[in-house]
Amino acid sequence: MLESLVPLLLDWGYFGLFVAAFIAGSLLPLGSEAIFLLLVAMGLDPAGCLLAATAGNTLGGMSCYWIGSLGDPRWIARLGVGRRRLARVRLFLRGRGALAGFFAFLPLFGEAIAVALGLMRSNVWLTAASMCCGKFVRYLALLLPYLW
Template identity: 65%
Template sequence: MEAVTQFFIDWGYLGLFLSAFIAGSILPFSSEAVMIVLTRMGLDPVWCVVAATAGNTLGGMTCYWIGTLGRTEWITRLGISTRQLARARKFLAGRGALMGFFGFLPTIGEALAVVLGLMRSNVWITGASMLVGKALRYVILLLTFEGAVSLF
């Protein structure tokens, strides 16, 4: 895992984009660690947030697209359990595409995006709300980390 993380760090903004894309899809990865290392190495924090947000949102929209295929048995083969899908459906009941905002949540975020695809929610509203949620998460993470580092 360390070699993979080092690969993404070596690629700078593009590596951060790719790591965030992977993390936003159904594959487990920590793009946050890559972003923090890159900002500590001197890369512009604003561009790091932009790259991470874009990659993570596209990864989340990949989950949405998988959901539009509409086959639950395919989705469970990809690593999203029927329990996660049921929790996501319950969470989304009556709320619609704006719930894409919560696509950043660990373990359920991917399932939310898949269920939004299954429900055929508005792709533009889903994508926009997902973008806002993921951007806020990266900004808060970076500000929190920078604040904690400044204490020492």
């Protein structure tokens, strides 16, 4: 499937990476990491890819925050974030607040963290900043071994 995306990604470049990272950061499953590394390998500027992927994934994560801020746990459970997972994440978040947004990059729990932060009405700016830092570190950790 990735082979059929290559021409489209080359045409869309950084914007395509931004969109893929946004989708991956939201509740929809998509692995933006492979697309990120593929575009870097195809010659796009690593710093530009890092910026596009971080921005898209952060905004996708903030869409989960927004969903959490609008809904109640029953409604959110219908979107795929189960009550049990949400309860575990809320327990983890207790006392950490918006800074826990840093961990929104984690597989399986990242979306639940963002949704729970929205439910808890954590500080939106601090949540966005900590989420952005976490997502930046994740993409940077993928990029550095490739560059070396």
